Amino acid sequence: MTQQNVSPDTIRDRFSKAMSLMYQQEVPQYRTLLQIVKEVNTLYLQAHPDTFADSDDAEELNRLDVERHGAIRLGKPEELATMRLLFAVMGMQPVSYYDLSAAGVPVHATAFRAVEEASLQYNPFRVFTSLLRLELIDDADLRQKAQQILAQRDIFTPRVRELIALNQKNQGLDETQADEFVQEALKTFKWHSEAQVDVATYQSLLAHHRLIADVVSFKGPHINHLTPRTLDIDAVQKLMPHYQIAAKEVIEGPPPRQVPILLRQTSFKALSEKITFADSSEGLHTARFGEIEQRGLALTPQGRALYDRLLQQASDDADHSQEETHDAQLARCFAAFPDNVTDLRQQALGYFRYRLKPGAVLPEARASRAHLEALISEGIVQAKPIIYEDFLPVSAAGIFQSNLGSERGAVHKGNPNKLAFESALGCPVIDEFSLYQRLQENSLTEIFGENR
Ligand code: OOG
Ligand code: NI
Secondary structure (H helix, E strand, C coil), rough: CCCEEEEEEHHHHHHHHHEEEEEEEEHHHHHHHHHHHHHHHHHHHHHHCCCCCHHHHHHHHHHHHHCCEEEEEEEEEHHHHHHHHHHHCCEEEEEEEECHHCCCEEEEEEEEEECCCHHHHCCCCEEEEEECCCCHCCCCCHHHHHHHHHHCCCCHHHHHHHHHHHHHCCCEEHHHHHHHHHHHHHHHHHCCCCCCCCCCHHHHHHCCCCCHHHHHHCCCCCCEEEEEEECCCHHHHHHHHHHHCCCCCEEECCCCCCCCCCCEEEEEEECCCEEECCCCHHHHEECCCEEEEEEEEEEEEEHHHHHHHHHHHHHHHHHCCCCCHHHHHHHHHHHCCCCHHHHHHCCEECCCCEECCCCCCHHHCCCHHHHHHHHHCCCEEEEEEECCCCCHHHHHHHHHHHHHCCCCCCECCCCCCCCHHHHHHCCCCEEEHHHHHHHHHHHHHHHHCCCC
């Protein structure tokens, strides 16, 4: 008898839970962070009982409890190609291209994540996956050495490669294979305290950029952080020191607002962990950390352009004046960003999910999109922000730098190469805006049918 295939959503859910357990054991501060986030979310929901009050919000509340994102850094193109197939087993696809070279970090990246609404609702686990760009390093000897070391490693177990092939052949995995896949795939993300290089090599990589040492010195791309989602990031940031957790100085992303937009993130500083080099000497390596995030409205291209402009303005102001605090600068610049749902929607700055108010009936004479505004103002149609599922390159760079130091000199800046990334990946990345646009469209079609 042949067993039925397990759905990719189920495999992703199992994998993200197994990963969280592994990371809690590897990095105990992450476990503490999870507790703080749980506590803060509970308090927030007590104070704001309307947050998930509607019946279909129950799923969203449920979703809050499952893990959100992790990050890995890969060393060579073939690793990225196989990683794409590995994530595909769990229904995760590459969305968006992120160029970190602009901030002096020699990587480019994508986020593997679910793209369908039901899958995101089930478990939105995503992995920010970056690929080292040795071509941005100007020391030719070091570049060659790093390449040689990376050429010798295989970050995937033979069995996970077989299971990936089986998944492609049979368009899925059965129950036994799925469980084995979770265990085998996890091995790629595990921490190795034995470096694959000697101490002298490690030091020369480190001297160039801490990131290069982190990617090249080890047998695999250890998961370097996991990030739960909180409903009140300012509260978690304030609580961290009470639990002896050293928080990053500033929260990345937009300032606090009535209607949260995009993504705000902060992290705790990376741990110094004992490692053994190939020549048996011992040392400390600093790479793994914990992070939290608060997510809000997904912005349209216009909204995003406004966000980028205001963020740039705040950063320029910071370069020119030391008098104002970071928070004050951000708040002043972002005063220009509308902060109520009606303006955000009417100015098409964000994406919304529309639905008939539960129990309401659509008047037949007004069953077209032309009547949308009136229907909303009468409360017959409701508009809810679509939550941002992706990442922000400037924030990501801030997170990288907070944990790796901000050695910037040795890297060629501002040099995106999406085509090279996609050629390593083996397919184009999905445009994030098209996904949000589709969600919004689908919700309108559900109300009005094809009537425009
Ligand atoms: C990834 C940093 C980016 C985020 O949340 O923006 C990131 C890394 O440090 O490898 O995870
Ligand atoms: Ni992160």
